[in-house]
Amino acid sequence: MMTEAKKCWKLTECVAHTPGSVTCLSLGQLTGSILATGGDDKMVKLWVVGRTSCIMSLAGHTASVESLRFNSKEDKLAAGSLSGVIKIWDLNEAKLMRSLSSHKAAVSCLDLHPFGDFAVSGCADGSAKLWDIRRKGCIYTYKGHTEPLTCVKFSPDGRWVVTAGQDSVIKIWDLEAGKIQAEFVELSAGATDLSFHPSVLLMAAAFQDKTVRFLDLELFQSIGSTLETDMPTPPRRIAFNPDGNSVYASCGDTLKIINVEPTALLETVPVGWGRLTLADLVVSARHNQLIGAGFAHSSVVTYVVDVKSCAPYVTPAPAQAAAVLSPPDKDRPTTTSGRKSFNQPEPNLVPKTKTSKKKAALAGGAGAASVDEESSEMQIHDPEAYNDIFAPKRALRRSPSPPSSSSGAGAGASRPAHAFAAAAAKPFTPPTKESPTKPPDGDQRRAAPEPASPPPQPEPRQQPPQPSPPQQQPPPTRDRARSREHRAEAAAAAVTPTPRNNGGAPAAVSVSVSDFLPQQQQPPQQPAESDEDLVSKFRHPHQSFMSVIGARERHLRRVRSMWSADTVKTAVDCALLIQDSAVLIDLLNVLTANQSLWTLDISAALLPAIRDLFNSKHASYVETGATAALLVLRQFSTLIKSTLSAHGLSPGVDLSREDRAQRCRVCYDCLMQISSALASPDTLSKAGQTGRELKMFLLQLQL
Template sequence: MATPVVTKTAWKLQEIVAHASNVSSLVLGKASGRLLATGGDDCRVNLWSINKPNCIMSLTGHTSPVESVRLNTPEELIVAGSQSGSIRVWDLEAAKILRTLMGHKANICSLDFHPYGEFVASGSQDTNIKLWDIRRKGCVFRYRGHSQAVRCLRFSPDGKWLASAADDHTVKLWDLTAGKMMSDFPGHTGPVNVVEFHPNEYLLASGSSDRTIRFWDLEKFQVVSCIEGEPGPVRSVLFNPDGCCLYSGCQDSLRVYGWEPERCFDVVLVNWGKVADLAICNDQLIGVAFSQSNVSSYVVDLTRVTRTGTVAQDPVQDSRPLTEQPPNPSAPLRRIYERPSTTCSKPQRVKHNSESERRSPSSEDDKDDRESRAEIQNAEDYNEIFQPKNSISRTPPRRSEPFPAPPEDDTTTVKEAAKPSLAMDVQCPMPNLEGPAQPPVLTSTPTPKSELAIIPATRNEPIGLKASDFLPAVKIPQQAELVDEDAMSQIRKGHDTMCVVLTSRHKNLDTVRAVWTTSDIKTSVDSAVAINDLSVVVDLLNIVNQKASLWKLDLCTTVLPQIEKLLQSKYESYVQTGCTSLKLILQRFLPLITDILAAPPSVGVDISREERLHKCRLCYKQLKSISGLIKSKSSLSGRHGSAFRELHLLMAALD
């Protein structure tokens, strides 16, 4: 008698390299759970079909990193916001730019499409929330109330309200028709990263970096319950489609919660790291996470997950007995959203009829539209998902079969082993050229987890090449099986060079250490600078930064030029060390420098005072040189952006 095959509850589906540089944002299509959009530091938005290796479409036009992306409910439109504050909307079916929206003064941190109307909401680091009419390319309302960056926006299911979450620890609810705030929900003690409306009832969930999830009653405008003890900051939550429970994507698990009373129904171990978005389709939950340029997708079989009724064995427990649950969990405890019976059509371009409109300043936006492109990279997958508008039957197979799970006792992950086709980034038309043939897709075969293939990204090619220059690159040569000697020689490539570099660095550090033991710290730093190796300077500064008493004014005159080099380095650790050292100098010596320079000249000869004045003038000159660099980098996002903004505030005394 054959033993029945038991499948896993959760498994890793795929890992791809989504961009040529770091991925900065991603989102799943909520209708299908199969469409993935990624935004990167390469200023592109790429479209992917989950569990397929090739990029479907690449959207260009942004000139700064893409900080936020969002798909509309039918998955026909996508909106992307950049670090510069610009917003672009693309029509995915027509494969073209639809709108360019300008108005924010800082990073776009959050976006959402209105569920029925032709509107987009945007939240920015400038603390403003804007509602855009994408038919007329204009801002309808601006909502002010947050004091820090707006991290998440969500429209209510009936389209009447907008919920916002921000770094100021608050959640706010806005009335769209009245254009004002309805309620403010305080209570979180850390930045609020995500908000989500219940699909049916007047209930709102919010997740924060304070490791709590709070549920808010939207009739009484008060907290319903609070889930505490999350393993880390809450970044992604999602209600089950029928509203029976809430899913939370934690660092290494999926947690299933109820809220009246608050309790954890189940915990599923999923090693997905910082999961960025969740979607549900065919009783499967799809989770996606990104790290540097890689994007990974995971699947959880919800038929094997407890979603109501019983309590999982987990530390996040409620002491109240199950008898306190509502007698009929399916019966709503609150008011139900009333949805319109019809939906609005997709926005079309508005023709300018009047002379005043033709002369309006929107010509700059039109230029941005012309420079924004939607390049189809994989026609076969594109046609499968976005059938052309002139098709007789427009029924794209977005609700495909569930993803198959690997066997429970198998440590392999089933995935497609095809190599992606090389994307062609050509900004001019290519006449009389057929699209490159797609590479053959190999049969899906089990691959050991330790050898999980990473699918290379679509790469940016230089502009101006002939189309024929790209064609040879898409050919996939048959890779012969490597013998052991060849494999070892490939593994050793680059090791000799690295060993030489590390040996040289070790020798230089020994030289500095010898000086350190015989002389003062100033002489040691001078010797490190004379070696002309920034890595040695970084190692030395990391030691000096641990003890503020080692810093002297004459040390600053030597270190400041090196700090300027570190702040412009491409290495993250160099930038971090430079920021730390500069912060110590500003906090310890800037008041002294400004006081000495502002003091009246002394009467008589005072050599020590003259030397101190000379050092202060030199430090002031060096700090002024660095201040311009700090100001230009203070608009960056992420950890370094906040560090540069803090330094910019500290350097205000220079003016």
């Protein structure tokens, strides 16, 4: 009888700061594989989630560290102290970027802009400040709260700053105008945490009155709330599921799973983190796992919850089924129906009337502090782990690697600028006590499949066949038919998409070629196989093929359900998340046939995956990637070149310009790497005439 899958388990527990205690903690929101801790020993330490050894220590604060926050790329870290000083480190370069001091009290919360060089900080005196990291100045001070702030966050599109405090008020500030956009004042308690919906104008807020409320950011009103009886204690941290249909809330010793629309409690998962001060939650979309991290005294503890084994992915209780499950054939889930998306671009993001005021504030450099290299020491304790996580790809390959170094240099060259080679590529597995024949921990972690997929059966080991004379070719034996049956069953069980390998091309699920090739024969030692064995020999490869096609059909249906006239970008993100080259090729064929659907945002999202197609062994994949890259060049080459040439020359704060420049930089870097790939005669021959035309266009793009 099959045992029920384990829903949650403790991952690690270690002493982080001694002497002294841990005061704050933050998880990287991109992958959930990096962790930062701050203590009253005035130190900031970095850890790999799942390990108990510190990889880096950051010194420089003169008071206890009270707040921490990674940026969206996890290559920068901001830390606020009890004295009101904020320090921002560049983790790729292993150096202190900025030291900002203007607060009169402790920095209680922080956030970094999703794409610009800006930061926002909340203070214990009720004020919040917007900082320009590049120019080392305070741009604006947001006032109006009467109690200490508990949470400050940028909206996903970078337009708004949301502040929440203990005074039972949530304020939304317009970043460009520098004034309040809206506020929620009819709240019965102070907020403990905020979380934005991944795609639409919706926000979840946790409150001290033991409720979680959902706030519509288009109409600026509350649309739903949990009951006070649903939670025994106030929720500490909340996080949206990547699909946006549910919210996870840490409450006492449990994790509460809440449906968004209609608002309803789906499931309560007992985790066991009640003794901790739970400081952060991250949902890893790649592995369908939730990572929770908390601290108690000088110790830091991490927990893992298998999201796929919880509601709404498993069948809920009958009383809740009608309110939770939605028909699979709907174009969009109910959460997003009728709501605008954060990703919709609008022109004139920064009013010109505010430029002079911001320029004056920046010129003054209010709150700026010089970076003293000696006063901020960075000590790397684990160089190997640091290089795996933070070391960027500093050089762009202009020619293919020589054959002698393909195994080493090729792997390093294909790694992205931010590659979690050791931590983010594998899901966390629960501890086991049985199986005396289980492999060592390292092998078990390497061989662990995704939580929602059953493990494939190992192929039985066989003796190598004896060479036979060329004139003797009897039919295959019964034992070989059975071995092929085992091999076909293993192929059918392993048709789930595999994660991307260090930024390279996604490993496409394919049929085993050996199932279709004639097998080497042995001299006749047993009677010939029967008709049933012959039928079985042809049937099992077909079943494996149908399993692959069935998985591909499910993926395409999933992308199609996200596709509508206004949500092409959402469908593109869904296809990239699946990480199946065949699905990506089908999507590119549709987009290249409808050139009007392309935008700079879609190009920046697709070009990293298109770049990886040039490493494929399939000529059709390379040719499709070349066609898509050529289409991007024809439509956006002038915009990319002019934007990057003029970037940094105009004064003032223009978020739309910063966003456009970032996307143009992503497109330019990917196109230059495609140009390097086309320098290989083998790749150029696979790309055909389109590749040669693309190579000529790329020569004109170089700055």
